[in-house]
Amino acid sequence: MGKVAEELRSFFEPSSIAVVGASRHVNKAGHVIFKNLLSSKVKVYPVNPKAKNVLGVKCYKSIIELKGKVSHAVIAVPSVIVPQVVEECGIAGVKTLIIISAGFSESGNKDLENKIVSIAKSHGMRLLGPNVLGLIVPDEFNASFFTGRINSGHISFISQSGALGVGVLDSFSSEGWGLRCFISVGNTSDITITDALNEVLSDEKTKCIIIYAESLKDGKGFMKACLNSNKPVFILKAGTSRA
Known part of the structure; x- marks a missing residue:
């Protein structure tokens, strides 16, 4: 299996997942995603600086606190915060990202999208998105x-x-x-x-x-x-x- 194939395969076989933007509010995407993942076979961690726990699970203020523990991150935060979160994911050793957040090239903000791609590449991370289901x-x-x-x-x-x-x-x-x-x-x-x-x-x-x-x-x-x-x-x- 080549390097690219291995990188893509890791999206489908994550050892652990952090949900950055996991929310206590039931109408938020971060809440729904975290709730869905709780019933999966994968270890999942909620990340939200404003919450102590989400659905009874201890919440982390930053994904950096999970350095070495997560291979994959799902990001559901406002678009302006995404570059910072992607940088923190790189520091934490994350390998693959799914960016749910919208507000990028689909709405004319191509520069912001290019920025997150550049940050991801600088840390050797692969990125699905942004603006995905x-x-x-x-x-x-x-x-x-x-x-x-x-x-x-x-x-x-x-x-x-x-x-x-x-x-x-x-x-x-x-x-x-x-x-x-x-x-x-x-x-x-x-x-x-x-x-x-x-x-x-x-x-x-x-x-x-x-x-x-x-x-x-x-x-x-x-x-x-x-x-x-x-x-x-x-x-x-x-x-x-x-x-």
């Missing part, structure tokens, strides 16, 4: 703010749209269909759709792949991955012109 591997962990029950299956679903992702997940949940994994790639500032596709193509448990894409940063690489696939890949590409 999260990552779900049924029967393993749900690092997202989707609250429905998803059965385990053999379909991997990659979505660039969080809203569409919620709609599809709702359908899978209500119909009882199974997923191998759900990957929300958001702004694809680091991990791209092509990266996610190559990861699920190498996954033995994935038998079929569904992709919703709004834009492709590596069109040639994406087409090469599709053409070399021994698994069916279904792609819905959003239009860019007026309806």
